Amino acid sequence: MFKYNLKLAFKSLHYRTGLTALMVATIGIGIGMLMTMVTIGHQARKVPLPGLSDQLFLVRMDSRHADARDVTLPQRMVNLTYRDALNLFNAKTVASQQTFNFKVFPILDAQEESSRPIQAMVDATTASFFDMFGARFIYGKAWTKSENGAPVIVISKKTNDQLFGGRDSIGEQIVVGTGKATVVGVLDDWSTPRRIFDGSYSSSRFDDAFIPYQFALDINAQRSQRMSCHPQDAGKRLAFTTTDLQGLLSSECTWVNFWAKIDNPADAQQYRAFAEQYVVEQKGYGRFPRPILNFILNIDEQYAMARFGGGRQETLNLLAYLFFFVCLVNAVGMLLTKFLSTSKEVCLRRALGAKKKIIMGQYLLEVMMIGLMGGLLGVVMSFGGLTLMKHVRMYASDYTADMEVLNLAYQLDWSMVSASIGVAIASTIVVGLYPVWRIVNVSPASQLKGA
Amino acid sequence: MQTKQVLSTIRRNKATSLLVILQVALTLMIVSNAVFETMTSLALWNQPTGLAEKQLVAVRHQVFDPTVNVGAMIDKDIERLNRIEGVTATLLTSEIPLDSQRNNIHTVYLTNSADAKENYIERFDSSEALLGMIDATVVEGRNFNPSEITQGQFGQVSSNVSVVMVSEAFAKATFPDESAVGKTLWQSLGAEPVKIIGVYSDFLAGETLSNYHTIIRPLLIYRTDAELNYLLKLNVDWTKPLLDEITDVMYQTPGRYVSVVEALARPKKRMYDGRGSHSFTLLGISGLAMLITGLGISGLITFTVNQRKKQIGIRRALGGTKRQIVNFFIIEISLLTAMGAMLGVVLTFGLNYLMSDQSGTQSGLNWLPLILLIGAIWAVNIFASWLPAKRASLIEPAIVTRG
Incomplete structure (x- = not known):
């Protein structure tokens, strides 16, 4: 059944490709911005001299x-x-x-x-x-x-x-x-x-x-x-x-x-x-x-x-979180559009005896895949974002900053990459709950007559 | 009439309506605060410098070899530097205009009494040539006479002066109703007074933006244990290799270190770098947020159009015109935007409070940009819902009969 669901989920991704791409882009941009700012803070707080820092x-x-x-x-x-x-x-x-x-x-x-x-x-x-x-x-x-x-x-x-x-x-x-x-x-x-x-x-x-x-x-x-x-x-x-x-x-x-x-x-x-x-x-x-x-x-x-980065960095952090939230609200709308446009199909399947659970599984799977793709795009975006912020910083220091030091401070590491993907999938699932709930509760036969 | 229907539609589609309202409110909150902060940090953007900064070059250097005769070296430097093609003048100054250091803030008093008010001022010690070099003009009184300039090594000649010149901004702020020329100042309480002989046009002193309060003393005094500054004036059409040539000439004297050879356009850039880059980052985020919101609204309206295909068909069948259908959606999005804007204003104030709490500086709440932004978001939303609404208006009335 999982395999079948997976197949359907893939197919559904292809259906209305434009909307899928838009959704992935929205989540990707949101995650990219968030991870850019979070990484700057994360690198700033990374304790130097591991092994000696507690001594x-x-x-x-x-x-x-x-x-x-x-x-x-x-x-x-x-x-x-x-x-x-x-x-x-x-x-x-x-x-x-x-x-x-x-x-x-x-x-x-x-x-x-x-x-x-x-x-x-x-x-x-x-x-x-x-x-x-x-x-x-x-x-x-x-x-x-x-x-x-x-x-x-x-x-x-x-x-x-x-x-x-x-x-x-x-x-x-x-x-x-x-x-x-x-x-x-x-x-x-x-x-x-x-x-x-x-x-x-x-x-x-x-x-x-x-x-x-x-x-x-x-x-x-x-x-x-x-x-x-x-x-x-x-x-x-x-x-x-x-x-x-x-x-x-x-x-x-x-x-x-x-x-x-x-x-x-x-x-x-x-x-x-x-x-x-x-x-x-x-x-x-x-x-x-x-x-x-x-x-x-x-x-x-x-x-x-210690508080690193100062007020300006904190402002950017706060905005990045809010921005990501806007992206998620956006994704809800797009998921609703995408899912409910397949109402007829779901009606048919439900009418033919498919259980709510199975349909839910299929749509959750699709949501997760969108989250995964958004997360991957987000990693690419945050790489770009960090590079951009590094150059902004270089400019702001009037080119006196040390590029090698900046490379360390604006560097994406594996913990941040996995965090990006994890956050993307988890948050997409959370915002996907309502659209999934809506589609699962489409009553069988309600839409069949017109078909 | 239409509005009533729209309201009832909004009531029936709570989820999508709520999403639009939330979207608008959050976007307004982010963008308006970004704009507020940008306005605050750019409030002092691009102040007039009052200087010919494109033609001026600062040379900062320090002698570390104690055997060097600094006085003779300075004379030789000036002679050598002036000989470089493209350099028109070289002058010893205690501070470089536009790049005066943070500890260059001094006090002057208007009376010699214990309760005298402290006036803060940035001080430049140089000769009568300074004003001409930086393209400042004497607006009142006169410039120094060459005979009034004290020259020599710190500690060997007296750094007491009897005459000074002050900037127009300082003169106006300190003597609002009368001429500053002829007035007396005290550089410290109990010291000998100095007389203001002239007032010159304002120039920007340094990092402390918006400060045009400066004073010039007729002193060409050098220390052997501290940094020395030269101010150079170049021909208008100078190019980068000239700076290297200046550096080379400076290093012809061994035993010294040249820390800075730069055009004054550079410190000017530095003054704005931090605030400028921060502001543009914020504006970048704002632009993206607007874009995302536009796309989201567009998606939501598409969704509602699909949901309401049948109702739209019925309306068309009952004689509703295409125009009315489009209008319906425009009114709907406008109402939702208005509701979102109201919530957004509340959130904006909340975030503003939070942000000023974090950064410690109050970025000014400002109604005008807020209203303009609400207008902008409204425009984006109408633009975003135009296409789906247009598509809705094309729904055939016949769709009803099929069911």
Whole structure:
């Protein structure tokens, strides 16, 4: 019987081909639009560094001024002061490894005829950073723990391409701001569309190089102005980022990202207790004037709380859902038209003794096939939609965005492909229920007389 | 007469009627909100720049080699750049018009008292040549004299000035009823006052759109530890390779990094990129939604025509004209559209509330586009039901007699 139904369903698809095509197109366009927007969100929320994301904890502590505003969202909490970062880094904790980093913006110059200097975004960090974040090297390796103040540098693949034309540059000397450093490693691309390690989750520009933190301080490379200071230092930010290094290091300004790797996430509680104890201790020195509030969250937890894409993307998401709904309402109308135009046939079959169930089966099968085709078309559409949105984004960034990063962020994956087809079939069945119910309940013989 | 019949038909075909109403309401909700948001984000579209941005090029660079004599380098740069064929002038400026950076917002005060109001202004330090270069004009008072310009390295020469020029927009906003020329400003409380000697035509300062409040100080001061900006004016018919030539000339001096060499048309484009691309995406979605709705309505009317073949035949047999049949469907779709529009307006407001809640910015509810859109959807629906209605009118009266 199923085979017979299948045959009939296929035949019925051919009957009024135009209407079938229109229906498939409607569902396809709806699914395409929906999946384009959902995929953008899905890729944005995809947690990077699988396998490490539950072990890497970003440490933030409320060391702000007593009158500072209350903060409830962890992403709004300030980073650490240099002194706290150093204290935690040197403390014995349950974490297997710890690291910290801050951004500096020196100019890098290979001093070769063939390349021009670049203004680099550089992370000043510790030797443990590379292992903690699973960095992959094309050439060379990370510096060692004893070299946290040495004039060495690890550069990104892109920087190596720009400065050295992509060749093995290990051992080369390059100008780093007012100093010079030896290249010890060249990194491969990070396979994530977002920058994690600085807590920004930005998808715009990736770090060009990494240098030991003490070396960054020694050459007094220009630091990022993104820091939060106590009121008495608010006016000194410009000096702190350029000239007044000692002032910054001893100030209460927060500008250092701190990460702890806790191999067994269950030990996080122990680490949190340690951090709390640390704040209590510091309060004894008259620091940390506010109530204790530490946020020690792993990447998974941070991702669960973060809102990516912003208002504009959410608007598009909402519209895509509504648009899909319109397409479905549309499909109801078309299914009604299509099915009820075969009323006579159904009458005849019913009159000849076909059970309602069997007729229902046949029409549901047809609905499912339409859903399947709509879903497949939707996949093609969403591929096109994502490509389009990627180019829109490229245009919007004035062609400064990194195409490789965008490719990751606007990529269709198998979970989305199967979701498209699943949603298409399921929703077509739901909206098909009423038309199927109508056709099944056509009374036998009602239409036969005219035939 | 006809309307009454239509209403009863609508009542008898609840399902299809409801589908049309829903379709219209949802489409109106989507499209009108997309249009509202587009209008909000394009409200400041294509503001006059007040500049010859097509002929201007910004060069941003930084010296990292501490042994370079920056003052001598600047003189040499200007000489070399001006020698390039196609470059007509080169000028050192603290900020680039159209692309002034976010931290370039300064305060000025009208009085030197503790309760003085803060006026925000974007500041450009350059020479008397700036206005001529960007094609701005002096509308009142006078330009700087060459003798009023202070030149030199930051920290070695005083950056105090005694005279400034302000933009027309600032002058009008600050001194609404009188001339700004001759008035006094304070750049910070307790500082020496400065005198306004001239007012110039407005030019767009930068990212903060709609802001024409600017001030020019007669300072050609450079820092050795920060970015330096040159503004270049080119011949009207310049082509792309000229930018590469400028870059090459800049790199003839080692020990520096050139971050930007771009025509000012580019930062102008950047100002509108985000809002523009978002708006056009929204409009694209809207267009598709209208199309889908049109197709759906067309399908539904075809369906009702098929359903009512017999009634139509009877009407024709009883003397109904083809015109009346077509009219019947047009009235039906119009009534349904009106009902859908009413529901749609309610939904539109709901979605608008939801969206402004999400994006944090209120996109303006606006009746005029709403009414225009209802008209547009109505037109699409009539267009979509025209063909099926026409087909219905061709049903032969004889169909009744067959049954």
